[in-house]
Amino acid sequence: MATGGEALALEATGKPRPGIGIHQPHPLDAPWSIFNFAPRLQLSWYWPLLRLGASRPLSDEDVWPAPRGLSSKEIGRRVEECWRAELLNASKLGQEPRLARVFWSLTRFHTVTYIALSSLCGVFFILAPIILRAFLEELAQGAEVPALVPLGVGFSLCWAGISFSVSLSKYQAQLSGMICRLGTQRLIYCACLCLPADASSTESPTNLMSVDAERLFVAFNTVMPHSFVLVLAFPVLLITQLGLVPAAVCMASAVGTSYFSKWVGGRISRKRRLVMAESDRRLQLSEQFLEGIRVLKMNGWTGVAQKRLQEVRAAELYHQRRVLLWKGINLMMGLASPCVVGFCMFSSYALLGGAMTPEVIFPALTILRALQIMMGILPLGFSALADSATSHKRIYRFLLAHPLRPQAGESRRGESCPDGSAAGQVLLRDVTLVRGNGDPGLAQNSQHQPGGTGNGSVPSSPLGRAFRSLQSPRSSPASPASPSSPSKPSSRSGRAPFQLGPLNLSLRPGDLCVVCGPVGSGKSTLLLGLLGEVPCTPASGELSIVAGEIALCAQEPWIVSASLRENVRCLRKEDPAAYAAAVKAAQLMPDFASLPAADSTEIGSRGINISGGQKARVALARSVFSAPSADIVFLDDVLSAVDAHVARRIVEDALLGSLCKRTRILVANTFLPLILPHADCVVVLKQGGRVDVVAPPAQALATSAWLRGAVDTMGGCNLDEAPQQQHHQQQQQEEQQEQQAAAGAVGPQQQQAGAGAVGVGVGQQNNNNDNNNINNNNNSTAGGTAAGAVGEATPEAGAVAEQGSGPAVTGQREEVQKEAPPEKAADGSLLVAEERSVGILSLAAYA
Template sequence: MEQQQSSYLTFPTDLKKQSNNVNDWFCGAIEDWGPASKSRFGFTPCFEYRSSDMIFSFYILTITALSIKARTLYLLSDNPQDLSFELGATLFITSVLCIGFIVEAWPRSSTKVQQSSSVPIYDKANLFSQATYFFYFPIIRLGNIKTLTAEDLDNQLPECVYTANAQPRLDRYWKTEQYNARIKGREPSLFRAILRSHLIHVPALFTVRVTRVLAGFAVPAFLSLLLAYFQDIQDLSPSQETAVHRFGTGNSSDRSMRDTSLEYGLFLVFAMFLAGLCNVILVAVSRQYCMTKGLEVRSALVSMVYRKSLKLSPGSRQLSTTGQILNHVSVDADIWSDGGLVLTLWISVPLEIFSALYLLHKTLGWSAWVGLLTMMSMSPLQIWRAKIFNKLQRQLSELSDERIRVMTEILSAIKIVKLYAWERPFLKRILDVRNRELEVMRRSGALDAAMSVVYTSPTLIISLVTLSVYATWGGPGFTPGVLTPQVVFVSMTLFSMLRNPISTLTEATSSTVRLVVSTSRIQRLLLREEIDSGAIVRELRRPKDSSGESAIVVQDATFSWFKESVLVKASGAENQDDADETQALLQEPQDSGVSHMQQPTLQHINLSVQSGSLVAIVGRVGQGKSSLLSALIGDMYIFHGYAKTVGRIAYVPQQSWILNATLRDNILFGLEYDQERYRRIIAASGLELDLAILPAGDQTEIGERGINLSGGQKQRVALARAAYNDADIYLLDDPLSAVDAH
């Protein structure tokens, strides 16, 4: 059993092995536990830890159909007290199915398979538990007993929202969108890629939304029938009214007696309750589904932004600062948490408006279209608001980026700011940017408030105008209409239900604009130029020291920090590949009209380093020593020549990079802890005295950028990290200059 579970609960890391089948797009399909997996529609292994959605749906639909059949048989029988055999059999089968439904819906958390399974709680829950949120009750009870920790909240969300699952899926669609855009000669759209990645979920979501709308508008429909029922009761004679309260009294062909029976009234009340209950459940289901998909997109975008930031070229790093990247993660990607809910509003809101207008037309006739004309007259305001809000949102994003950039610069150089007493000028600069940002936010808030009033008050105005028109000309031949309780109550209910989708239009418009703007900002980052990771040939096998194999080989290579170098500009300007003319351009850059910063930094480099050897590169400041090491790790462009490395590389820069974690975590850097090896590396790096000084030894928390360590201590930590990595090639960029002797 354990072997069988591991085969369908693991996520494949090699995306090339994933199937291109449309069913594999569903969450968990490849792992064989998702909604489109083969096991989900059988009985093993998926149903060992959760019930079958198909069997569950079969029980619900069959019980509903048999209940309708039983009621029909009861109404068609001449004597309801004398139940026929068919009716008894139908009731018996319905009772058996109800028992099966309870068994199928019963939680299976007590089984050993479910307790040992690593599948998230949400994916273990059956359809009924997901619809009623019953699977959250254990964590709610636990929170009532004690304060919840991160371990308690682990494994609660669906598997599809995990970054390991969400990012590869969206990245695959994003690459497809880029490929199609290149073929068609247009700019790729990240927003389109996101929509296509979840296009397979639209039919199910559309079905849930439509069913919810129908269930919601079934309430005023049953209310209309109930008011008509009360009106019929009042119109009955005293003898007929006495007969009404006796179940089944009267001939089956007497329709008026059937429509005014007590049974019929109770049925309408129960139907209203059931429709309202279904509406609430479907609202919760659709909201949960949309929020889950929104979190999935957010997780994927955050991962894509982080991955892209590690591959940006030097020129792209100047365009996308650290503050802007953090803003993409904390603001732009976070907007997609509600993105699924916002986009689906464009499915339900028009349907709700049209359904309400249809029922109003059935109730009020042509007078209901007066309300529609009043509503349509406000459409230009909506278009104007969308344009203004889009402009304000762009200004707000730019000011937010500027504020974060200024704060990042100040915090990075806070020591210099303090030493030169520059607090007030920089504070004034921050407040100036913040005040401009607040001004845009005030204008946006004022616009939201004004438009909220505009789109909320028309509900009352439309009701007043429509009922007035109906009372004046709503009857046949433009005669005055009769405002009965049925007409008034049903109309007011429909107008009340119409208020929500109308007011939601404002929220949907503004939220959609924010989604588009934020997605376009992330898209600009993802389209930034990347460093060419394939420029240097890398072999990850360990080189053989005894054979004298070269670990680093560079042959006639030219490296540059900028892609638009003199070499590229010269070849593009002359449209020729003559190496001699290109060499002349390289020797005489003053004639090319290109700045010194765009010239190749390293030209015609030839280097061969054997495995196991120690090589020192010596030169004056600005001679390109650090640039050569950066070129070997792939941080520079190579325009011609050949470069190759054999084995894994560990790089120690001049300015050591320290993680905001414990000192041990900075050294291990995600690797497993080996006590003996760790002890030897600590001794070799000269960190023993430093650990004795620190208050908690190697468990001391290191602050941001190693603020509580000296320069020598940070450099020794960086050397220990490189040594613990057990690499084949060590590139040390002047690592001992900051190291002090103990």
């Protein structure tokens, strides 16, 4: 089907016209040559699109994509590289970085062209009245027509040159302004993603990106450099036209009006700063009220909150009215200044006895007309410069307070890092992580080096930067040793920065590392350090390597207002097989039966209509779904809000199943007897950021008193049977893969017809495995599989049933139940729900 441009070409000539439409390259992407110089100079490359728009409304298919050099992706990459280089050079020289220098390096060509064309416009403005006076003098002396033709053509060319240079200079100015706006928005966005977890700022990033960045573009679009020059050059012309005294009077009046415009511009700038301060306060209050809307409603504080918000809004409107008043005065002076200057000039000329002849009046009127244009542009230019200067200071202050951290190169799976490490490897040697109060100096004092993973640099992946904002000061569940100990908030002002280390950690690709410790010991700080979001201070010459692509399952899941399926996919391409595996590994299938539309149910913003355990499992399913493209998976306390039997199946299907080939770093304070037998490394942290032990599970249990107490509280664990369990898990995975391969060979209609049978078969197999685990545990009390109906419970209330690892552990609130065959167990409802969910999943996967 032809696009809009092709339709126009077909209608006119019967053949498609190349070069129009979204699938065609932009004309400006072609290299410079003698053939495209004239179209670039005349902007004639835009005419086909204008003709198409004149015939019918344009659509997205009719417009070219942005030129490669002006695309937001390319501009963002260049400005980020330039700003990082500026920060590095400034730190080496002991100077402050300059944001204006970054913008100059990006817009040098467009800005120089813009200034040159504007200067050419000023030259034409000066030549026009001179040529006009010579033409009138020749005409008054009775010259022949052939003698007047060159002067007439020259006068016409002057105004054609003015039109030409003004148009092209405005075009180049808009390009420069667009680059500055996009670059500023990219820097603010990157700075927000690199903010410390406890950072705060007086400037609202929303205002900086939407208002202040736009004012930089407006300044380029409004200010014309030749207007400042012509305001001073026109009095010199008037001296040659009218004499010294009238020209002096004109100059004095012009300088007076210009000074008044500058003074008004200063008043506008001061009032604008007050408006922006009140606007930031209003946005911060609105965000706080929206986040705490439930507290306001339940306590009846909505009236007080509304009154407070109205007070701030009234103060903002008060200063905004003053800004508009001064802008009106500035605009009035711009329109009245030429009249005042002209009245003073002609009055003084007439009082001195000057003759009002055509060769005097018409050139003077030409100068006054140009002066009126310049005096109209000048106040707007002063106002735009004042606004842009204020916005530049705000943006510069924000970027200096939150500098970008140098990025290290990231390696993809199958590739090696610059230092030769394999993707999925983690290596920390004598590393100390520093976190506290959002102090920007911490990032500057860290010894990160750009461009590599050696010399103490920890890569800051895009995924890590995107999810860093979700990691508020940790509020982890109570430690097993002290179940009732509440979590304390992190320190704010007046406290020393929190330091974790020194830490030595070495993980090979595919290892499972368990991070545990009491509340406030620095578990989240360790994860943020591995993500590159917390500055580190390694010893001289040591290494900090986190190699490969990263997937993160945060402690506070990021849930968007979309369906459950879309939350799991998270903007990735549809893959039914991977989606089915992710949902099964996260144990979400039983929840489909309780949701109105299964996985198509809208779960609302922040997951308001699902439980905390369901949100955690949605985040886990997202990590499993993205596992094929990740080398390292960070799991921050994903088992804290699930029941014992759900936790066991998550460990079997996710940690030891779908993620078994990935490097897994799991933060856990619950279900340690279930996890430790499968771990390759255990990191135990102490209060105050001290490292207790980093060793294999057996050595960690023998060394760490806290870990022994935590495991004993949960019932203890047997590490000797771990290899047998891993072999048993491998056999189960092979059987499941064979069943999935057999199910994939069935046609779509047969698969839909047999979906319920497949669900029943999987459910029966899971229950048979549960029965075997109970028998292997010497008929001990079942606290996992026979835990009751599906639901979320606290870890203390669930029972940990370890597969083949000794006697099962019963929670504080769990009553001992009598063992029953799987088909007659007390959790029969769970079996039915699981059968239904597997059937629904089969239909969704193969529909």
